[in-house]
Amino acid sequence: MTGGQFLGDGPAVLAFDVGGTDTKAGLFDEHGSLREIVRVPTPYSTDGSGDAVLTQLAVLAGQFAARHPDIAPRAAGLIVPGLVDDDAGIGVRAENLGWQNVPFRDAASATLGAPVAFTHDVRAAGTAEYHLGAAGRFRNVMVVVIGTGIASALFIDGKPYSASGYAGEIGHAVVDVGGAPCACGGNGCLEAIASAGAITRLYNRDAAAPVAGAREVLDLARSGDALAASVWNTATDALGLALSQAVALLAPEAIVLGGGLAQAGNALFAPVEERMNSFLTFHRRPVLLPATVGENAGLVGAALGARSLLAGAQA
Ligand SMILES: [Zn+2]
Structure with a gap:
């Protein structure tokens, strides 16, 4: 689906799908096209914090910025597995990734310097299916x-x-x-x-x-x-x-x-x-x-979440 017209016109956004094994990062441009998708292993948290994940998000965002200087993402969507409190912006726990009670939404927003929409991976995929499927x-x-x-x-x-x-x-x-x-x-x-x-x-x-x-x-x-x-x-x-x-x-x-x-x-x-x-x-x-959105439904849902933070804003 890379290059596909998925989201429609709107602000450029970043999307991160932190999975149990791999993390996918996507850059959606002002036409809603997924311009690049990168997959890297998800780091295990040895200290219960989300620091390793957050550091990786910053590195991935920096790589996109270097490779796509023409695209300026205005917000990011971040989704993680495990128990996730959307309203509080907290990754409560993910046994197989080692973190507990990580305030991912605010921490990622500070790390990336942009507003972050944060939710559970299945709810993001559901959002993509609900809005686009x-x-x-x-x-x-x-x-x-x-x-x-x-x-x-x-x-x-x-x-x-x-x-x-x-x-x-x-x-x-x-x-x-x-x-x-x-x-x-x-x-x-x-x-x-x-x-x-x-x-x-x-x-x-x-x-x-x-x-x-x-x-x-x-x-x-x-x-x-x-x-x-x-x-x-x-x-x-x-x-x-x-x-x-x-x-x-x-x-x-x-x-x-x-x-x-x-x-x-x-x-x-x-x-x-x-x-x-x-x-x-x-x-x-x-x-x-x-389901019709496909294997990147979570990433697409994360991007929709980021777009929703900017609702009403112009590209
Ligand atoms: Zn059970």
């Missing part, structure tokens, strides 16, 4: 990202809903009491059964020959492997159950499924929708839509 015509939308883990972004009456970062964690809602252990410390969480990581793990636990990923489990299920079919069906059943509960509570008009597992297309969407609907009676049935 297929769900934008609805006011009540749930965007579920199914990859290594499972999380969601909620839009209620047209507004994002995060509840200080605690909302949307459908991956850690229990769908199998006493079931498989989850990284969060619980058992039977949706994420421990239906994420791409869990599908791979649960297949390999009982398989004669291990596979590298959920895609292979699906391929094996299609070729008649009973274990693979069982793991896949258990996952889609669990997703259908979890989504039906979200429907009962929030009544979204649309549910967008994204992330690596959504690449499975109809092999995921058909059984999940059928299972979800089997649990619904009087409820309003949502449409299930595939």
